[in-house]
Amino acid sequence: MSEALRWIAADWGTSRLRIWGMGAGRGADAALFARASDQGMARLAPGDYPAALTALLGDQAPGPGALLPVVVCGMAGAAGGWAEAGYGALPWDAGQGAGSGFVRPDAGGDRFAPVILPGLAQTDPPDVMRGEETQIAGFIAANPGFTGTLILPGTHSKWVTLDRGLVRGFRSFMTGEVFAALTGATILRLTMPSDAPPDDASDETFLGAVAAALDDPHLPLSDLFSLRAGALLGHDPAPQGRARLSGWLIGAEIAAARRAFDLGSPIALIGAGDLGARYRSALALAEIKAPLFDGEALVLDGLCAAYRNIFDGDPA
Amino acid sequence: MSEALRWIAADWGTSRLRIWGMGAGRGADAALFARASDQGMARLAPGDYPAALTALLGDQAPGPGALLPVVVCGMAGAAGGWAEAGYGALPWDAGQGAGSGFVRPDAGGDRFAPVILPGLAQTDPPDVMRGEETQIAGFIAANPGFTGTLILPGTHSKWVTLDRGLVRGFRSFMTGEVFAALTGATILRLTMPSDAPPDDASDETFLGAVAAALDDPHLPLSDLFSLRAGALLGHDPAPQGRARLSGWLIGAEIAAARRAFDLGSPIALIGAGDLGARYRSALALAEIKAPLFDGEALVLDGLCAAYRNIFDGDPA
Numbered sequence: 001m002s003e004a005l006r007w008i009a010a011d012w013g014t015s016r017l018r019i020w021g022m023g024a025g026r027g028a029d030a031a032l033f034a035r036a037s038d039q040g041m042a043r044l045a046p047g048d049y050p051a052a053l054t055a056l057l058g059d060q061a062p063g064p065g066a067l068l069p070v071v072v073c074g075m076a077g078a079a080g081g082w083a084e085a086g087y088g089a090l091p092w093d094a095g096q097g098a099g100s101g102f103v104r105p106d107a108g109g110d111r112f113a114p115v116i117l118p119g120l121a122q123t124d125p126p127d128v129m130r131g132e133e134t135q136i137a138g139f140i141a142a143n144p145g146f147t148g149t150l151i152l153p154g155t156h157s158k159w160v161t162l163d164r165g166l167v168r169g170f171r172s173f174m175t176g177e178v179f180a181a182l183t184g185a186t187i188l189r190l191t192m193p194s195d196a197p198p199d200d201a202s203d204e205t206f207l208g209a210v211a212a213a214l215d216d217p218h219l220p221l222s223d224l225f226s227l228r229a230g231a232l233l234g235h236d237p238a239p240q241g242r243a244r245l246s247g248w249l250i251g252a253e254i255a256a257a258r259r260a261f262d263l264g265s266p267i268a269l270i271g272a273g274d275l276g277a278r279y280r281s282a283l284a285l286a287e288i289k290a291p292l293f294d295g296e297a298l299v300l301d302g303l304c305a306a307y308r309n310i311f312d313g314d315p316a
Numbered sequence: 317m318s319e320a321l322r323w324i325a326a327d328w329g330t331s332r333l334r335i336w337g338m339g340a341g342r343g344a345d346a347a348l349f350a351r352a353s354d355q356g357m358a359r360l361a362p363g364d365y366p367a368a369l370t371a372l373l374g375d376q377a378p379g380p381g382a383l384l385p386v387v388v389c390g391m392a393g394a395a396g397g398w399a400e401a402g403y404g405a406l407p408w409d410a411g412q413g414a415g416s417g418f419v420r421p422d423a424g425g426d427r428f429a430p431v432i433l434p435g436l437a438q439t440d441p442p443d444v445m446r447g448e449e450t451q452i453a454g455f456i457a458a459n460p461g462f463t464g465t466l467i468l469p470g471t472h473s474k475w476v477t478l479d480r481g482l483v484r485g486f487r488s489f490m491t492g493e494v495f496a497a498l499t500g501a502t503i504l505r506l507t508m509p510s511d512a513p514p515d516d517a518s519d520e521t522f523l524g525a526v527a528a529a530l531d532d533p534h535l536p537l538s539d540l541f542s543l544r545a546g547a548l549l550g551h552d553p554a555p556q557g558r559a560r561l562s563g564w565l566i567g568a569e570i571a572a573a574r575r576a577f578d579l580g581s582p583i584a585l586i587g588a589g590d591l592g593a594r595y596r597s598a599l600a601l602a603e604i605k606a607p608l609f610d611g612e613a614l615v616l617d618g619l620c621a622a623y624r625n626i627f628d629g630d631p632a
């Protein structure tokens with residue numbers, strides 16, 4: 001790599017660390033390389049962070065005294081992370097606000113000059129995000145002044161209301177984590193093992209379950225045991241059980257969210273891979289058109305926006 | 317104990333074994349003693365059952381060759397239990413049907429002559445019970461010809477339709493297990509630890525949550541994350557969080573069930589302790605009057621009914 005490494009962009013989540021080495025230029029096109037590891041916040045003490053970065057950088061790691069800037073979003077900024085970065089308040093300017101309120105960890109080491117970005121908090125009803133605000137900033141960098149709804153599926157899905165580039169409100173749904181808990185920590189684990197691959201009928205079963213949950217909000221909680229009993233009585237092979245439960249829970253999320261959000265204005269879905277595709281088809285069933293944007297690319301765009309805002313105004 | 321031990325009544329669940337030593341007489345009043353242990357089906361291989369019984373009986377255990385009758389209901393009759401006892405079909409006569417379809421395990425040992433009672437299965441929609449059918453038989457022994465609905469709260473709550481003593485249909489709700497999975501295997505565990513005792517406001521919070529879930533079926537899934545965010549932002553101390561989640565889930569169960577069951581005819585609640593009391597107050601909020609019967613007493617009544625049906629007709 002001949003071009004000089006200027007700074008590091010880091011999306012530091014609970015279970016995963018993803019970094020980009022950034023060269024000259026202020027945007028995502030300046031990325032020289034991208035790497036990922038399982039050194040998430042959940043397994044690190046505050047003093048472990050510089051070493052985890054150094055290890056992942058390998059032969060790209062800066063030497064002692066280099067103080068290479070690192071812009072970090074995600075759970076590394078939660079209590080118990082690298083440094084607690086708190087939460088920004090609403091309304092939040094997803095353009096100019098990117099990077100505001102950052103903190104510098106005490107345990108930065110002498111190779112890095114890290115800044116940790118805060119999350120966002122909503123007072124009433126109480127809600128928080130940490131990491132998604134940087135994806136939103138990335139989206140706004142390319143769509144300044146956007147008014148509408150962003151949908152970010154995941155462990156804790158977020159639905160976010162934007163008004164001319166300002167985050168006005170949002171709501172989290174524990175859809176992904178509820179699916180994991182039900183399939184991992186209840187009797188349902190016996191009939192829908194995680195290693196059961198989807199089969200040809202799974203897509204149809206998923207969409208049928210989305211439609212059923214859109215139609216009947218009681219169903220996703222009230223019919224859970226039928227997934228177990230259906231398998232016991234030989235009705236429902238494992239892949240269909242998983243597809244059905246996933247459809248029920250995603251359908252329930254959409255059913256609740258469409259009452260709470262103004263879906264007459266533009267909507268965008270920020271996700272990736274199979275989950276993004278499933279949300280897109282589930283939203284289509286609810287007659288919600290939402291183009292899909294790549295969440296991983298947007299987090300880097302948002303980190304670049306934060307870097308520009310922080311280091312243009314007051315270079316470290 | 318001077319009176320002779322004639323047979324053993326056993327409620328053998330997943331995690332718990334409860335037995336009664338039975339003397340002369342054919343009803344629950346013949347119980348000479350009651351004992352319980354944690355030797356549930358989940359930790360026993362088929363060959364372990366006689367020794368678990370012998371250990372719990374202690375100085376009351378029969379000698380080799382005694383072949384003491386043991387009537388067993390519950391998960392000991394599931395696949396992987398003492399012996400698989402299958403399921404009875406609907407409609408099921410909860411009076412004359414008690415004890416029908418029992419199986420004798422190969423691994424009975426020479427001290428016991430065990431009979432294992434089957435569960436009940438419903439084909440459409442698929443549902444099963446195992447153990448509750450014996451509580452229902454106990455209820456019917458005291459209320460022959462009952463027409464109405466029985467509600468049996470628990471890990472997998474059951475709502476059961478009876479027509480002149482016949483079980484016509486039933487539905488299971490995973491309410492208790494969903495509560496355990498959400499508070500034990502999601503981020504909610506951090507803000508509502510199981511050792512947080514209820515406080516003065518918990519009852520009011522519980523009933524408020526029941527009312528909210530009765531009013532809005534979307535709420536119990538859609539608002540889960542507010543329990544975490546509310547605690548992060550300092551709104552909701554742990555006991556209220558647990559009470560709120562419990563109220564939401566029990567409210568959702570009642571909201572779904574009251575659409576599916578004819579609640580114009582008599583209703584009885586079969587439960588015990590704090591859970592029975594909470595269901596009773598939650599049902600009252602939904603204007604469902606349900607006298608509370610003690611589930612532990614009814615299981616013994618049901619085992620006695622099975623014993624009478626099995627050994628009067630065709631003594632072992």
